[in-house]
Amino acid sequence: MKLNNSISTPLYGQLKQLIKDAILQGIYQQGERLPNEVKLCEIYGVSRITVRRAIQELTEEGLLVRKQGKGTFVMRTKLARELVSVDGFTDFNKQLRKSPSKRILVCEEIKASPEIAESLRIAINAPVLRLVRLMFMDDYPFTLDETHYSLERFPDLADHFLENVSTYDVLKNIYNVNMSSASTHKIITVVPATGHEAEYLDCEIGDTLFNNDKIVYDENKVPIHTSNFKTRTELIALTITT
Template sequence: MKLNNSISTPLYDQLKQIIKDSILQEVYKQGERLPNETELCEIYGVSRITVRRAIQDLTEEGLLERRQGKGTFVMRTKLARELVSVDGFTDFNKQLGKNPSKRILVCEEIKANPIIAESLKIPIDTPVLRLVRLMFINDYPFTIDETHYSLERFPDLASHFLENVSTYDVLKKIYNVNLNSSSTHKIITVVPATGHEAASLDCEIGDTLFNIDKIVYDENKVPIHTSNFKTRTELIALTITT
């Protein structure tokens, strides 16, 4: 598509609108890389200066993002997450019409260290299941989730965890555990992505991540599990309902 030199609208503004329309029409999908400058010049028949001006403006407007050494990408719409909600990842995203999936990275038995033991209210060295999963939304890596469960309370738990099974469905149906939606404890900080986290979450080392530590309790206010999840700050808006 060529731009129109005979009208008063600057070429970079025309190009901006064309790219915006292409994003709305999903010609350029959220999270996808835009063609590079040379390719855009050829596609739209404009100079590199025009392309750079249009891309710069769209980046400042929050529609595009530049990633060092990778190119320019269409920004993803932030997913609002209710801070006080204890809904599982699967249930929460199905409610939003998303397509959640998971990949198990680690599933192992360890001994509870003092921090885990205190959080779960169990003796130190109690057998604990450590479960680390990479969570996806519409096939895009969204969060790394690490949880710990007491194996004295939930024996043989690992055998029930399949990659796309809801954790809370397992706890309710197999172990008759009901969550207490009004009794969760969360600590939220912002941390830089490590090399492993950057590779898993498709971001750069040092990019900011929300780091959320959580303890979930049952209806008797007994800890069910600890949870730590990390997700890119530009992908999620944390909300509070008062």
């Protein structure tokens, strides 16, 4: 696929448009790594300077993203998430017609710290289930989630958690918690990714993450669980309806 030297549009501009068209046509898909500079030179018959200029401009426009040591990738389209929503991850994926999956990283009984005890309105050192999961959307790591539940309120809760079972379905069907009437208290900040978080979320150390701390309450305003989840800011746009 050779470019045209005889027209007024510079070669880097022509290459930039060809790559844009390839993204729109699905030749280069969201999240996919582009061929390296040498391969792009071969495909389009241009110099590395031309390739670098085109890639740089597409990166500045937000169509591509460079990951150190990994290459250049097509940027994923941001997904809109209602700020006040209490929907679980599974329901969120269903709304978007995405395929959710989960990997349980930690599932353990711990003693409630003063902070957790206050949030769940239980005694310090009371038994708590700590659940840490990596959430995938269409096989792509989307959210790192850490949740705490009172085991006095939800005994044997860990026995019902499987890799791809909705926790909200478990709470509704086994513990008779009405999630449709639940409410939340959220605090959202932006934080840099740690090495641990970057490893799981497929990003660079220091990349910005939405840090969402929340407490979910039942219809009687009694805490159901606390949750902290982190998502790359480039993947999601938080919305609010007033």
